[in-house]
Amino acid sequence: MNENKEVARIEELVAVLEKYNYEYYVNNASSVSDAEYDNLMQELMELEAKYPEHTHPNSPSKKVNGGVLSSFSKITHKRMMLSLGNAYNKEDLLAFDERVKSEAGTSDFEYMVELKIDGLAMSVEYQNGEFHHAVTRGDGEVGEDVSHNIRTIRSLPLKLNENREFEIRGEVYLPKAEFERINKRREEKGEELFANPRNAAAGTVRQLDSAVAYERHLDAFWYYVPDALSLGFTKHSETLDYLDSLNLKTNKLRKLVRNMDEVWDYIVEMTEKRPTLPYEIDGMVIKVDDLRIQQMLGATAKTPKWAIAYKFPAEEVVSKVKDIFLSVGRTGKVTPNCEMETVRIAGTKVGFAQLHNADYIRDKDIRIGDSIVVRKAGDIIPEVVRALPERRDGTQVPYEFPKRCPVCGGPLERFEGESDTYCINIECKARIVEALIHFASRDALNID
Numbered sequence: 001m002n003e004n005k006e007v008a009r010i011e012e013l014v015a016v017l018e019k020y021n022y023e024y025y026v027n028n029a030s031s032v033s034d035a036e037y038d039n040l041m042q043e044l045m046e047l048e049a050k051y052p053e054h055t056h057p058n059s060p061s062k063k064v065n066g067g068v069l070s071s072f073s074k075i076t077h078k079r080m081m082l083s084l085g086n087a088y089n090k091e092d093l094l095a096f097d098e099r100v101k102s103e104a105g106t107s108d109f110e111y112m113v114e115l116k117i118d119g120l121a122m123s124v125e126y127q128n129g130e131f132h133h134a135v136t137r138g139d140g141e142v143g144e145d146v147s148h149n150i151r152t153i154r155s156l157p158l159k160l161n162e163n164r165e166f167e168i169r170g171e172v173y174l175p176k177a178e179f180e181r182i183n184k185r186r187e188e189k190g191e192e193l194f195a196n197p198r199n200a201a202a203g204t205v206r207q208l209d210s211a212v213a214y215e216r217h218l219d220a221f222w223y224y225v226p227d228a229l230s231l232g233f234t235k236h237s238e239t240l241d242y243l244d245s246l247n248l249k250t251n252k253l254r255k256l257v258r259n260m261d262e263v264w265d266y267i268v269e270m271t272e273k274r275p276t277l278p279y280e281i282d283g284m285v286i287k288v289d290d291l292r293i294q295q296m297l298g299a300t301a302k303t304p305k306w307a308i309a310y311k312f313p314a315e316e317v318v319s320k321v322k323d324i325f326l327s328v329g330r331t332g333k334v335t336p337n338c339e340m341e342t343v344r345i346a347g348t349k350v351g352f353a354q355l356h357n358a359d360y361i362r363d364k365d366i367r368i369g370d371s372i373v374v375r376k377a378g379d380i381i382p383e384v385v386r387a388l389p390e391r392r393d394g395t396q397v398p399y400e401f402p403k404r405c406p407v408c409g410g411p412l413e414r415f416e417g418e419s420d421t422y423c424i425n426i427e428c429k430a431r432i433v434e435a436l437i438h439f440a441s442r443d444a445l446n447i448d
């Protein structure tokens with residue numbers, strides 16, 4: 001092939017691969033096999049290596065190698081990146097509705113209800129229709145430039161089919177399946193596990209080497225255009241449809257409703273649907289759809305007044321106590337834990353739960369063999385919420401808190417007015433080993 005033909009082929013490959021990215025990662029329907037896709041990508045990368053001067057800065061190949069940074073640079077948001085106020089029940093939502101109506105002086109508007117994706121907020125700017133940069137929320141005013149990692153998101157077009165200059169905001173997340181795959185791999189390597197997909201997504205976005213992000217398959221949903229009004233839109237719902245038309249991935253499980261009863265019905269519907277979704281959601285977001293009303297309402301120092309986040313209660317699951325055992329920390333503090341039948345909570349399998357201290361077990365009357373309710377509130381180890389005494393069959397055994405340390409056999413002591421129990425033997429192996437682990441850990445000395 002001569003040079004002209006090869007340069008033309010670059011253009012062709014860029015267009016074809018962008019189309020495939022859209023089909024596969026936004027629409028979940030691909031017209032090409034993985035092998036074929038890889039071959040085309042390989043061909044593009046070879047041609048780009050041969051003709052660097054004809055390589056587009058936002059070529060789809062830039063997803064494969066977004067680059068390596070030595071440090072993150074700061075970017076100031078053009079508009080503050082606020083977080084939302086929270087609602088925990090229908091009463092909170094009704095109070096929000098009242099405030100909105102009274103401040104807006106009208107009840108003639110609709111609410112848009114969207115899923116609250118459990119990821120991390122991201123701002124992306126396009127200039128002349130080209131991906132320009134991506135910034136984390138940071139403190140709301142200044143965030144970190146993580147363009148190199150966000151560029152690796154397959155579903156995110158690096159070039160739009162319109163020469164717009166605008167900012168979009170959304171949530172970057174890891175699909176449940178990816179989270180499990182990554183944690184499984186970490187477990188095999190003896191590495192510390194991520195507590196949840198959000199945690200894993202945050203850890204990935206903070207990597208200096210974009211190869212990690214590419215390998216981990218981050219994804220994103222885009223849900224907000226800060227300058228929508230000046231771009232000529234009058235409804236938030238229209239801006240989401242517009243993002244769709246630009247092949248920017250939005251979440252389709254959104255619903256326009258007329259009042260809080262309809263909001264609540266949809267929340268109930270999505271609460272049921274939640275376990276079947278391929279990504280984690282931690283609530284729902286309710287926004288006034290009319291952009292002029294949004295503008296009229298404005299924001300407090302921290303949160304916009306035209307939107308609120310409804311948070312799901314922590315997921316609770318029933319399991320069964322197999323055993324209760326003690327672990328000894330470096331301060332000598334002895335913590336009771338429960339080994340339980342493995343259950344799936346918030347997307348991860350768990351076989352242990354925290355029991356906190358002796359009083360906790362006694363007050364809740366948690367016995368070995370008991371059916372228990374466990375809850376996960378963000379930590380990797382869930383906690384026992386309560387026992388279910390109505391399920392006892394007579395084989396349950398009340399737990400007697402040991403008098404001696406399970407590691408050194410030394411006496412355990414509980415001091416006046418304290419709820420925790422301690423191994424007071426300073427020679428205790430558990431204390432020394434734990435102390436060494438702590439001493440060598442990242443926090444203390446950063447030794448691997």
Ligand SMILES: [Zn+2]
Nearest residue numbers: 405408423428
């Ligand atoms: Zn001990």
